[in-house]
Amino acid sequence: MRDIAKDKQSSILKEQFIPDHVFFYIIKGEISFFDGNRRYTFKAGECGMAQRNRLAKYILSDSIEEFEPIIVCFEEAFLQQFEKKHKKLKTTTGKTNDGFVKIQTTELIHSFIHSLKPYYKDVMQLDEAFEELKSEELLLILLRDQPKLADILFDYSIPEKINLEAFMNRNFMFNVSIQRFAYMTGRSLSAFKRDFKKIYNETPNRWLIQKRLQEAYLLLDTKKRKPSDIYLELGFETLAHFSYAFKKRFGHAPSKLTESR
Structure with a gap:
């Protein structure tokens, strides 16, 4: 802070x-x-x-x-x-x-x-x-x-093991490391990856990108938001990275959704 x-x-x-x-x-x-x-x-x-x-x-x-x-x-x-x-x-x-x-x-x-x-x-x-x-x-x-x-x-306890699926669905837009997500769900990194694979049948990094891109499409298409207004909100570090990932996933730049209105 x-x-x-x-x-x-x-x-x-x-x-x-x-x-x-x-x-x-x-x-x-x-x-x-x-x-x-x-x-x-x-x-x-x-x-x-x-x-x-x-x-x-x-x-x-x-x-x-x-x-x-x-x-x-x-x-x-x-x-x-x-x-x-x-x-x-x-x-x-x-x-x-x-x-x-x-x-x-x-x-x-x-x-x-x-x-x-x-x-x-x-x-x-x-x-x-x-x-x-x-x-x-x-x-x-x-x-x-x-x-x-x-x-x-004065509560010095470390995070307890919690429901991973509920936590990730609620916090996927935060741009923090996989190690941090593991810690906050009360797991070692290896246990986090293992539990994640069981739930999503995907690696954490790939799932996070896809989840953020799905949310981006929704915000652009139905909420009428602008790419420059949402990329940080969804956990992408730069607008260029967001645009590249979006085009790779959907076949066109995010700006195309705003231009077609």
């Missing part, structure tokens, strides 16, 4: 796997996230938490110049040290399957955000000497006002 501030295009996030819990506060602008299940929108003055080990894409409502977030990453080692130091008790009802959790803003959160400004050296770059201290301060504030977040933050 740190790449949001570096990306000069108001488009889809390329680094789509979130390895650590991330707190974010929107100072200016508006952003929408998609985690494969639902869309979440955060506006100026709102804040939330992105859960670790999740896939996500984002779309900025305005240009990058009109967007300013504050982002604090909670790495696992830091959380373990914090839990040991403060001996926070876990709650039993705070877990959620949502990739993003909207956090109610309070006066303490607003004051904390305001206090960060003197410690920033650059956009999204907090002075390292104060980074851990300010992260600890923020976490104390969050847990005081919303203790149920403890169930999310």
